Amino acid sequence: TIPLKHGAHRIDKRTDSVMAKWRGYGLGQFIHWGLYAIPGGEWNGKTYNGAAEWIRSWNGIPKSTYDSLIYKFNPTKFNPESWAKTAKQMGAKYVTITTKHHDGFCLWPSKYTKYTVANSPYKKDIIGPLVNAYNKEGIDVILYFSIMDWNQPGWRYEIKTKEDSIAFEGFKKFTRNQLLELLNKYPTAKGLWFDGTWDKSWVKQAAFADELEKEMRALRPGLIIGSRFRPDDFGKRHNDSNGRLMGDYEQGWERKIPNKIEDVHGNDWDCVMTVPENQWGYNKAWNGHIKTVNELIEMTAKCVSLGGNFVLNFGPKGDGSIRKEEIDLAAGIGNWMRVNNEAIYNCQYAGLEKQDWGYFTGKTGSNKVYMIIFNVPVSGAFRVKLPAKTSITTASLLEQPNTTLKVEEISENQYFIHTSARADNKPFVIVLDLNKKAGNASGTYEKAK
Ligand SMILES: C[C@@H]1N[C@@H](c2nc3ccccc3[nH]2)[C@H](O)[C@@H]1O
Numbered sequence: 001t002i003p004l005k006h007g008a009h010r011i012d013k014r015t016d017s018v019m020a021k022w023r024g025y026g027l028g029q030f031i032h033w034g035l036y037a038i039p040g041g042e043w044n045g046k047t048y049n050g051a052a053e054w055i056r057s058w059n060g061i062p063k064s065t066y067d068s069l070i071y072k073f074n075p076t077k078f079n080p081e082s083w084a085k086t087a088k089q090m091g092a093k094y095v096t097i098t099t100k101h102h103d104g105f106c107l108w109p110s111k112y113t114k115y116t117v118a119n120s121p122y123k124k125d126i127i128g129p130l131v132n133a134y135n136k137e138g139i140d141v142i143l144y145f146s147i148m149d150w151n152q153p154g155w156r157y158e159i160k161t162k163e164d165s166i167a168f169e170g171f172k173k174f175t176r177n178q179l180l181e182l183l184n185k186y187p188t189a190k191g192l193w194f195d196g197t198w199d200k201s202w203v204k205q206a207a208f209a210d211e212l213e214k215e216m217r218a219l220r221p222g223l224i225i226g227s228r229f230r231p232d233d234f235g236k237r238h239n240d241s242n243g244r245l246m247g248d249y250e251q252g253w254e255r256k257i258p259n260k261i262e263d264v265h266g267n268d269w270d271c272v273m274t275v276p277e278n279q280w281g282y283n284k285a286w287n288g289h290i291k292t293v294n295e296l297i298e299m300t301a302k303c304v305s306l307g308g309n310f311v312l313n314f315g316p317k318g319d320g321s322i323r324k325e326e327i328d329l330a331a332g333i334g335n336w337m338r339v340n341n342e343a344i345y346n347c348q349y350a351g352l353e354k355q356d357w358g359y360f361t362g363k364t365g366s367n368k369v370y371m372i373i374f375n376v377p378v379s380g381a382f383r384v385k386l387p388a389k390t391s392i393t394t395a396s397l398l399e400q401p402n403t404t405l406k407v408e409e410i411s412e413n414q415y416f417i418h419t420s421a422r423a424d425n426k427p428f429v430i431v432l433d434l435n436k437k438a439g440n441a442s443g444t445y446e447k448a449k
Helices: 017-023 052-057 063-072 080-090 127-136 162-185 206-219 293-305 324-343
Strands: 027-031 094-100 140-146 191-195 270-273 309-314 358-363 368-373 381-385 392-397 400-404 406-411 414-418 428-434
Touching (some): 080 127, 080 309, 080 324, 094 309, 127 140, 127 162, 270 293, 293 309, 293 358, 324 368, 324 428, 368 381
Parallel strands (some): 027 094, 027 309, 094 140
Antiparallel strands (some): 358 368, 368 428, 392 428
């Protein structure tokens, strides 16, 4: 291995209780909100084809015009309790909220810049009431923070001159000040979700970022920080130059989901997903494919079946209201989660061979395995293949626990589970009680060979 001073500081998954709770969240909500929600991807009758939260980078709106949107920020319909209730009803166990996106506008009254809510007509802190409202609903909060800050004069995409490096040193101090400010102002936040760390300027800051990460973890023991914060000695992010994960979980699954367990490399991870193809901030047009409730339930099941969490993005409007389409999706997902969340919460990769009908999830530390069914075979029988020395004790429908299903053994450790045809075309869950695998104290099954 390559000797690194600022590479990964931990080899395997974290084993503490805070991370174990994170591992079991299953379903989360992402909130992208800021000045970009005011134009909503359009300006002067023209549509910006990129992601709405990137509209400042478009030549269709002058930078100074965008920056003066601070004087238009007055979300009269902002109601943190209703946002938190929507997330609760959807079944989200955690929420990631943008405190500051790439444009540098701070949703909290930061002492280190004027470009915050404090200097908008709204005046008040947004982050504090959101953290309190979500925590009151029993939902943990992760703070999203963009290192790249287009509003900061000291920010540089690349450090080329002496002047650049002096300016960037000031920017680094500013960044550290804001992060410590956030951790001190919002002590119940469980973690930080970093973004905007791909530029040449930042990937040269291995020592600074390593120092800062250590300082934040000392200030807030248990703090959860993903793989997208710091670069290693050679500027590598996510995985260091020895291929080891930086931070506590893999953040690279942005708008994509791993296909097989090998893609996960034994890491904790979450997938952050947009409802349209690629819009995080509020976008009026919402062109293209808008994901359906069933698609989003399947993405949730697929993520949990591969040991990750699924985090669905909401982009509230400039006035602070959440668009009807998102409210309806949250309600539809929630209707399914209310009945089936036992197959999602505190579940992991079951270690069983993937079958065409859907996804297996395994309840952490138990003999229970869930079959989340999306594709009913024309035969009506659901194939299950188990590792050696493992057999099915009972099979039942999660929604009707006392109905045992017929289990037909086909051969050594291969079974067909039979169920009667179902009226609706909603995904459903079969619960398997397996006999404990000899020597498998943890309850999760050895990786399928
Ligand atoms: C979670 C997502 N990450 C930001 C982002 N900016 C990108 C620029 C280039 C490639 C990928 C990006 N993701 C998006 O604006 C959103 O905040």
